[in-house]
Amino acid sequence: MPVDTKSPRHPDFTLRRGIGVGVAGxxxxxxxxxxxxxxxxxxxxxxxxxxxxxxxxxxxxxxxAGSYETFRRVDPRRxxxxxxxxxxxxxxxxxLLAALRDWARREPEAAAAxxxxxxxxxxxxxxxxxxxxxxxxxxxxxxxxxRLAQTKATIARDCGYALIxxxxxxxxxxTSATYAATAPADxxxxxxxxxxxxxxxxxxxxxxxxxxxxSDPVARQIAFQSTLSGWARMDPExxxxxxxxxxxGEEKKTALTKALRAWMIKDPWRAGDWILAHNNSxxxxxxxxxxxx
Numbered sequence: 621m622p623v624d625t626k627s628p629r630h631p632d633f634t635l636r637r638g639i640g641v642g643v644a645g646x647x648x649x650x651x652x653x654x655x656x657x658x659x660x661x662x663x664x665x666x667x668x669x670x671x672x673x674x675x676x677x678x679x680x681x682x683x684x685a686g687s688y689e690t691f692r693r694v695d696p697r698r699x700x701x702x703x704x705x706x707x708x709x710x711x712x713x714x715x716l717l718a719a720l721r722d723w724a725r726r727e728p729e730a731a732a733a734x735x736x737x738x739x740x741x742x743x744x745x746x747x748x749x750x751x752x753x754x755x756x757x758x759x760x761x762x763x764x765x766x767r768l769a770q771t772k773a774t775i776a777r778d779c780g781y782a783l784i785x786x787x788x789x790x791x792x793x794x795t796s797a798t799y800a801a802t803a804p805a806d807x808x809x810x811x812x813x814x815x816x817x818x819x820x821x822x823x824x825x826x827x828x829x830x831x832x833x834x835s836d837p838v839a840r841q842i843a844f845q846s847t848l849s850g851w852a853r854m855d856p857e858x859x860x861x862x863x864x865x866x867x868x869g870e871e872k873k874t875a876l877t878k879a880l881r882a883w884m885i886k887d888p889w890r891a892g893d894w895i896l897a898h899n900n901s902x903x904x905x906x907x908x909x910x911x912x913x
Contacts, residue, residue, distance in 0.1 A: 721753055747783075780807055812843050
């Protein structure tokens with residue numbers, strides 16, 4: 621005769637009942653945890669990251685990637701607080717940068733103030749996220765960078781770099797180059813190099829045309845050299861071909877030298893074939909070879 625395991629007298633029935641009650645309790649706890657984070661307080665710029673080393677209880681945070689993304693966009697300042705409390709470095713940094721981006725979409729000035737006070741992120745990296753925010757008009761980003769540089773001279777260079785990297789990420793190369801060319805004298809050279817080197821890597825011909833129109837002769841030469849360096853890094857063959865078409869002179873020699881030096885490191889065999897096919901490049905190639913040895 622088969623045994624009725626559903627009978628209250630059977631030992632398996634008691635075991636199943638206990639498991640069912642336990643699972644129901646766990647489900648209730650998870651549901652409570654998923655909504656409790658909505659009542660969390662907001663961050664203030666004076667929060668000290670050094671005091672937030674412990675991971676908060678699960679009931680204070682969203683428990684899935686989707687819910688956290690929504691949470692971050694709804695309340696980015698609270699998301700910064702949560703990110704500061706975690707001890708897992710790479711995810712923590714990414715969470716901070718993402719929350720800072722979302723905050724900058726609404727309150728760029730407040731986000732910039734927080735970025736200057738925090739000690740977890742590199743200042744240039746943090747400010748870059750703010751200036752790279754698509755909703756932030758380029759002219760407003762430039763205005764904020766200029767105000768910050770005037771208010772606090774010690775961060776002028778960091779803000780300049782951040783503005784250039786942020787604008788360039790949005791494809792605003794001309795805006796960042798103009799800012800660099802008119803920056804204070806003590807940081808102008810470094811910012812010109814950053815702006816034109818990056819532009820030369822991505823849009824070399826446009827960068828070269830822009831460099832030619834820089835009014836100050838010293839700044840113009842820095843912009844020109846930086847554009848060639850960026851171009852040589854990304855496309856030495858393209859720069860070599862362009863260099864041969866330039867008028868004879870120092871600019872042609874400089875362009876060809878930078879191209880061949882980078883190309884010999886990147887792909888020496890292909891560079892050698894190109895040199896042999898262009899006899900007028902041989903003197904420059906021989907000089908580069910001597911310098912490298």
